[in-house]
Amino acid sequence: MTDFRSRCIAPEPLAGLFCAIPHPTAVEICAATAPDFLCLDGEHAPIGRERAEEMIRAAQLHGVPVIMRVPGHLPDSIAGVLDSGADGVLVPRVSTTDEARAAVAATRYPPVGVRGVGPGRAAGFGYRIPDYLATANSRILLAIQAETPGALENIEDIAAVEGVDVIFIGPGDLGVTLGALGPEGRPRLMAAIKRITKVSRAAGKAVGMFCASPDEVPGWRELGITFFLIGNDARHLADAAGAAVARAREG
Ligand code: 3PY
Structure with a gap:
């Protein structure tokens, strides 16, 4: 079976969900819907290291690949999550090639990067270190977020960084x-999205997009975007609960 990173960089169209509810039960519920992958939101949700490991385990026991959006691009944000067995990371606010290269280094063992060797869950708690070391560099997904004026300006150089798999x-x-906010800002935002997508695809990178609703996906697919995160579990729960209560009140 093709591994998750290979499917992302192919690029195959993939639909995932953010997990913001910091509990493995919520991950199991999302995993039961058979998404292509899950992404724990360690940037905006209160997901600590121990809880992240439990959430990663919950997804993988259901056979669903799981990555984590980490707080930053340095090893102290990335190493522990990978040791816990995440299939990759999503790194926010990457605006320069130095930040992109630092993220690559943090996700790869030497000689490519600087990742430290540890007997964590990823390596069978030490029992499978040689196997894990032999395959991790080619299996771990690195997605970086383009979401700043710096990223827009430097996208040619960032997209050329080897080891970056997905520009999200x-x-x-x-x-x-x-x-570029509201309807007036929409043309500028669209121009920025189109530029990031075009340059990244030309450099051979897969491109990802956050969508509040699945209705947005077809339009982005037309631009060549393939890696989607569709809302988050907390928002889906709130929307469904709000709609149920509203319907009940209608009588
Ligand atoms: C954004 O839309 O800026 C995101 O980071 C989605 O989580």
Whole structure:
């Protein structure tokens, strides 16, 4: 069976969900819907290291690949999550080639990177270290977020960094950081998204997008975007609960 990273960089169209509810039960519920992957939101949700490992285990026991959006691009944000067995990381706010290269280094063992060797869950708690060392560099997915004016300006150089697999666009942050908000800002935001997508695809990178709704996916697919995160579990729960209560009140 083709591994998750290979499917991402192929690039195959993939639909995932953010997990923001910091509990393995919520991950199991999402995993039961058979998404292509899950992404724990360690940037915005209160998911500590121990809880992350339990959530990663819950996804993988259901056969669902799981990555984590980490707080930053340095090893102290990335190493533990990979030792816990995550299939990859999503690194926010990458605006320069130095930051992109640092993220690559943090996700790869030497000689490519600087990842430290540890007997964590990923390596069978030490029992499978040689196997894990032999395959991890080619199996771990590195997705970086393009969501700042710096990323937009430097996208040619960032997209050329070897070891970056997916350039993921955060339209919310990109709109805020560019000051391209609301209907008036939409043309500028769209131009930025198109530029990031075109340059990244030309450099051979897969491109990802956050979508609040699955209805957005066909339009982004037409641009060549393939890696999607569709909302998060907390929001899906709130939407479904809100709709149920509203329907009940209608009588
Ligand atoms: C954004 O839209 O900026 C995101 O980062 C989605 O989580």
